[in-house]
Amino acid sequence: MEKVCVYGSGNWGTTAARIIAENIVKYPNEFNKTVTFYVHPMDVNGKQLTDIINETHENVKYLPGYKIPENVVATSDINEALKDVTMMVLVVPHQFLDGSLKQIIDCIDGPNGENAKNRKLKKVISLIKGLTITEENIETITQFVERKLNIKASVLSGANVATEIASREFSETTIGYHDLEEAKQWKKLFETDYFLVRCIEDVYGVEVCGALKNIVAVGVGIAEGLG
């Protein structure tokens, strides 16, 4: 039985958690219906965002006005978020990825790596846009994730705008995979009648196109702004 965590609770993470939670209940023999939702600790008007999400079923900070299914359980406790989790959706802004992965590795492997052999987490998909650039080299986000987590990662990317998808406006996306059986599972979790998912065996191609698309998008925005 697979158990799913959505790690990251921004605009896109919240939209992804809603879709997954609606889909996951259709496959009771394959997936545990509870989706854990890792929320970076945050105070909103004197209250923890996790408490607000669990009580009102709405992420008032990052996706106000859209209800989140009750099988999404928000937490800022990493141990609770990743307990028994076999499949993880990574959806934090790229600048927080390194710190997030350190926290995840500490949790699943133990501070000295002592639990690494008993890892339950086997499947990871990145919804993150961007590239990691250092003085030495350039890596795609999944290459960075694979190097840090030692798990082959899939990617989901496209010309996708979270609030449009949350509003059930039609949109298409692509999953890049290393393993077809795993890709079929991610497709079950993400596809809806308004969010069409295609799968291709080219992880790096999908994520590089997704990242480059945003350079074009910025250019179009500037051109539009100039009239």
Ligand SMILES: NC(=O)C1=CN([C@@H]2O[C@H](COP(=O)(O)OP(=O)(O)OC[C@H]3O[C@@H](n4cnc5c(N)ncnc54)[C@H](O)[C@@H]3O)[C@@H](O)[C@H]2O)C=CC1
């Ligand atoms: N919003 C969109 O329409 C789309 C976003 N993406 C990509 O998804 C990724 C996530 O984007 P969004 O969900 O839009 O993010 P967002 O900008 O809406 O949310 C910010 C996120 O960062 C977390 N955060 C804030 N401070 C932090 C810290 N110090 N440490 C760790 N986490 C912290 C927040 O809890 C929240 O989850 C990005 O790579 C973005 O490019 C991809 C497609 C669509």
Ligand SMILES: O=C(CO)COP(=O)(O)O
């Ligand atoms: O790629 C996006 C929409 O398709 C959004 O990316 P940012 O959230 O990084 O601007």
